Amino acid sequence: MDLLLDGFATALTPENLLFATIGVLLGTAVGVLPGIGPAMTLALLLPVTYSVGADSAIIMFAGIYYGGMYGGSTTSILLNTPGESSSVITAIEGNKMAKAGRAAQALATAAIGSFVAGTIATVLLWIVTPQVADIVVTLGSPSYFALMVLALFAVTAVLGSSRLRGFIALFLGLAVGLVGTSTGQARLTFGEPLLADGIDIVVVAVALFAIGEALWVAAHMRRKPLEIIPVGQPWMSKEDWKRSWKPWLRGTAFGFPFGALPAGGAELPTFLSYATEKKLTKHPEEFGHGAIEGVAGPEAANNASAAGTLVPLLALGLPTTATAAIMLVALQGYGFQTGPTLMDDHPDLVWALLASLFVANTLLLIINLPMAPIWAKLLRIPRPYLYAGILFFASLGAYSVNFQAFDLALLLVLGVLGFFMRRFGIPVLPLIIGVILGPALEEQLTTALKISEGDVSTLWSEPVAVVVYAVMALLLVAMAVTGVRKPAAEEPSLSDTPGNNDDKELVER
Amino acid sequence: MSATNPLAPTCVVAAYSADVYGRAAIEYAEAVARASGARLVIVNATRGDSLVDARFAHDVDIEALRERLVGEGLAVEVRHDVVPDVAEAVVAAAEEVDADLVVVGVRRRTPVGKLLMGSVAQRVILDAHCPVIAVKPAS
Amino acid sequence: MNTTTEPGAPASAPPVIDKAQYGLAAFLVIAGGYVVYDAGTLDKAFADQPVQPYTLPFIIGGGLVLLGIMLAVATARGNRPEAEEGEDIDLTHGTDARTVSLLALVLVANVALIEWLGWAITGAFLFAGAATVLGSRNWVRNIAVGVVLSVASWYGFYVGLGVPIPAGILDGVL
Numbered sequence: 001m002d003l004l005l006d007g008f009a010t011a012l013t014p015e016n017l018l019f020a021t022i023g024v025l026l027g028t029a030v031g032v033l034p035g036i037g038p039a040m041t042l043a044l045l046l047p048v049t050y051s052v053g054a055d056s057a058i059i060m061f062a063g064i065y066y067g068g069m070y071g072g073s074t075t076s077i078l079l080n081t082p083g084e085s086s087s088v089i090t091a092i093e094g095n096k097m098a099k100a101g102r103a104a105q106a107l108a109t110a111a112i113g114s115f116v117a118g119t120i121a122t123v124l125l126w127i128v129t130p131q132v133a134d135i136v137v138t139l140g141s142p143s144y145f146a147l148m149v150l151a152l153f154a155v156t157a158v159l160g161s162s163r164l165r166g167f168i169a170l171f172l173g174l175a176v177g178l179v180g181t182s183t184g185q186a187r188l189t190f191g192e193p194l195l196a197d198g199i200d201i202v203v204v205a206v207a208l209f210a211i212g213e214a215l216w217v218a219a220h221m222r223r224k225p226l227e228i229i230p231v232g233q234p235w236m237s238k239e240d241w242k243r244s245w246k247p248w249l250r251g252t253a254f255g256f257p258f259g260a261l262p263a264g265g266a267e268l269p270t271f272l273s274y275a276t277e278k279k280l281t282k283h284p285e286e287f288g289h290g291a292i293e294g295v296a297g298p299e300a301a302n303n304a305s306a307a308g309t310l311v312p313l314l315a316l317g318l319p320t321t322a323t324a325a326i327m328l329v330a331l332q333g334y335g336f337q338t339g340p341t342l343m344d345d346h347p348d349l350v351w352a353l354l355a356s357l358f359v360a361n362t363l364l365l366i367i368n369l370p371m372a373p374i375w376a377k378l379l380r381i382p383r384p385y386l387y388a389g390i391l392f393f394a395s396l397g398a399y400s401v402n403f404q405a406f407d408l409a410l411l412l413v414l415g416v417l418g419f420f421m422r423r424f425g426i427p428v429l430p431l432i433i434g435v436i437l438g439p440a441l442e443e444q445l446t447t448a449l450k451i452s453e454g455d456v457s458t459l460w461s462e463p464v465a466v467v468v469y470a471v472m473a474l475l476l477v478a479m480a481v482t483g484v485r486k487p488a489a490e491e492p493s494l495s496d497t498p499g500n501n502d503d504k505e506l507v508e509r
Numbered sequence: 510m511s512a513t514n515p516l517a518p519t520c521v522v523a524a525y526s527a528d529v530y531g532r533a534a535i536e537y538a539e540a541v542a543r544a545s546g547a548r549l550v551i552v553n554a555t556r557g558d559s560l561v562d563a564r565f566a567h568d569v570d571i572e573a574l575r576e577r578l579v580g581e582g583l584a585v586e587v588r589h590d591v592v593p594d595v596a597e598a599v600v601a602a603a604e605e606v607d608a609d610l611v612v613v614g615v616r617r618r619t620p621v622g623k624l625l626m627g628s629v630a631q632r633v634i635l636d637a638h639c640p641v642i643a644v645k646p647a648s
Numbered sequence: 649m650n651t652t653t654e655p656g657a658p659a660s661a662p663p664v665i666d667k668a669q670y671g672l673a674a675f676l677v678i679a680g681g682y683v684v685y686d687a688g689t690l691d692k693a694f695a696d697q698p699v700q701p702y703t704l705p706f707i708i709g710g711g712l713v714l715l716g717i718m719l720a721v722a723t724a725r726g727n728r729p730e731a732e733e734g735e736d737i738d739l740t741h742g743t744d745a746r747t748v749s750l751l752a753l754v755l756v757a758n759v760a761l762i763e764w765l766g767w768a769i770t771g772a773f774l775f776a777g778a779a780t781v782l783g784s785r786n787w788v789r790n791i792a793v794g795v796v797l798s799v800a801s802w803y804g805f806y807v808g809l810g811v812p813i814p815a816g817i818l819d820g821v822l
Contacts (some may be wrong), residue, residue, distance in 0.1 A: 034560045034735035051809035079561070081735040164718060165729070168676060171711045175683055178708060182701035183693035188686050211755070213734075218747045218782060222738040223591045225555055225562040379561035383736065384784035385793065391751075392775045392794075395758060396801055399767060403814050408759045412752065419748070424672050425729035442704050449698030558783055560736060594785070 007351030023063020031071020038068030039322035086266030093294030108234035117300035121307035141448035173434020212418015251300030259308020530614030596632035680712025766816020771798030
């Protein structure tokens with residue numbers, strides 16, 4: 001409790017409050033802007049933040065994290081273009097509501113629902129994270145190794161539509177992670193001395209998120225402008241409140257546990273929340289034509305799960321989303337040892353972050369609810385400038401790490417890789433996490449085997465490790481059973497109403 | 510050259526943007542077409558370089574506009590396109606349909622604004638091969 | 649959950665093969681092969697080192713080769729990628745290769761020139777070049793914005809963050 005109060009004391013200093021505000025505004029802006037999301041923003045900001053204090057930077061990142069989601073839901077409602085897979089469901093009912101002239105209510109229930117979910121989830125974080133960390137800290141290397149493998153496996157196989165492509169991304173990431181020096185020998189450096197220290201993760205992240213995305217958009221730029229639905233100040237009637245508050249709470253209940261598992265991810269809980277609300281609603285006829293429950297529930301689930309992903313990040317040092325991965329990189333860049341010991345070694349920093357999540361969430365509601373019409377104006381920025389700006393800042397960021405043209409060349413090569421990954425539908429997340437966790441995995445394995453003096457059976461000598469491997473085996477079996485029939489899990493189509501979707505399902509069965 | 514009588518054009522092009530300036534242009538062009546029986550060609554174009562272009566009318570609105578004018582018995586053609594250059598598209602359309610009048614809505618611009626933003630109306634006025642009427646929305 | 653075998657494609661039609669995917673498969677096999685080859689050149693470290701420096705590379709390289717082969721098989725069976733969608737992306741048109749190559753060229757020029765000319769110049773060129781390639785025709789404005797951004801970012805890093813970006817030929821001018 002004292003730690004939490006200390007955290008608030010840190011988060012509420014004028015300087016850090018300023019950083020939180022900047023983060024919230026910046027996050028919302030990039031959430032609204034096409035082609036640029038919170039993960040890319042954090043990646044672009046990484047080089048800059050090393051010159052700012054660790055707590056200020058982390059507080060700003062918290063603001064960007066929450067702000068990005070808020071901005072993303074705004075565009076999915078007004079434009080029907082979900083920027084991330086987690087807001088796909090929001091767009092289904094949200095855009096229908098907007099088209100029916102209820103954009104203000106859709107935005108309001110999304111924003112207030114995000115606030116409610118974010119607040120509850122943040123409080124849950126305060127309770128759960130230290131306990132999880134306390135347990136994990138007692139685990140030995142074999143168990144921790146097993147948890148890491150589980151996280152890699154889950155990010156690769158459970159999320160995303162094609163497992164084969166997920167594993168391709170993971171192994172490419174692990175290969176990139178091999179580059180550097182191992183036991184005094186240059187490994188996979190192509191004889192290039194500049195690679196002896198490995199490839200800077202900042203360069204990898206910026207290249208894949210920013211350069212790859214810009215090149216990909218350049219190849220497929222949307223020509224016809226989207227039709228935006230004009231909107232005033234978001235507000236809700238009493239009836240809307242009545243219909244929203246239960247979905248908010250149920251959505252939170254779905255979102256947080258899914259986010260907190262190392263298997264993370266926001267798609268499944270938003271989908272579950274949508275299905276639940278559709279079943280429980282008193283207005284089933286409105287579903288597919290703009291039901292407010294269908295916005296309130298999934299948006300709350302989305303936010304709660306985003307908060308939940310901080311549990312594995314802070315308590316285990318395992319990121320399960322792109323944004324969390326970049327935050328981990330930032331922490332490591334400041335020289336913090338991420339992993340189960342982070343909470344014990346740097347309680348001040350962790351609690352400042354946890355407190356600032358609360359602050360950011362509140363700021364988001366106060367600042368952004370009145371600003372929705374202004375944010376919509378951001379969409380008018382000419383895209384040549386937007387993407388030229390992304391390339392500019394990406395190059396600046398990569399160059400400012402070491403002042404080497406070589407890093408820029410690396411940036412371009414990896415950016416081209418990012419382009420082709422998008423072309424071939426290979427997800428970026430497993431690659432990034434592979435790069436980050438690969439070296440840690442090797443280290444953990446070495447530690448475990450050193451203690452056992454090379455006896456491999458030590459890897460399954462601890463009960464937790466055995467349970468984790470059993471879970472993975474179960475997942476594999478489950479996937480093998482369903483995978484025969486289902487090579488690609490299809491997401492609910494946006495252009496079709498759910499009603500049409502039902503028809504399609506029937507036909508396909 | 511087509512029109513001999515400047516007061517009775519045979520084909521009018523209206524440069525339409527989905528705002529007060531465009532509406533002023535449409536209203537004027539409509540009135541001319543009604544009075545003279547001229548064919549009315551409405552051009553609403555965008556470069557499509559931003560995700561959202563407020564001056565590019567929504568499909569439904571354009572359709573409603575067309576239906577209203579056709580309902581009044583006017584001969585209407587609507588061009589609703591993504592083009593490399595809006596001013597060029599208006600001028601090219603005017604040439605193609607052999608228009609004898611182009612109507613554009615104009616807005617006040619500061620000198621700096623003119624330098625940075627350029628002006629579609631200005632370029633239409635300079636480049637068109639037929640007379641151009643510049644109208645302002647009623648204030 | 650929807651269950652489809654091949655989204656969008658009629659079940660009776662013969663599978664359309666995305667030939668470019670063979671290229672990706674080949675890349676994976678070559679990359680994996682190189683990782684394994686490179687691992688083979690590494691020496692055994694100390695005797696008590698349980699995980700030798702070549703242990704993981706062998707696994708990862710082998711995995712890449714295997715995945716490449718699996719991808720090739722899947723491709724032959726008609727497995728097609730779902731190219732990434734996005735707010736700004738319209739996949740109904742083909743790939744605009746010209747824009748992408750020109751953009752890559754601008755980036756290459758930046759790499760080649762930055763140590764000689766310095767960020768303040770190449771950054772402006774990078775922005776203006778990219779904006780022009782992406783379709784902004786007002787090149788005076790493109791350059792103006794680029795110069796403002798690059799000079800401002802140079803001073804921002806130098807003064808604001810205390811990060812001295814090399815000035816290149818403008819050394820002493822800035």
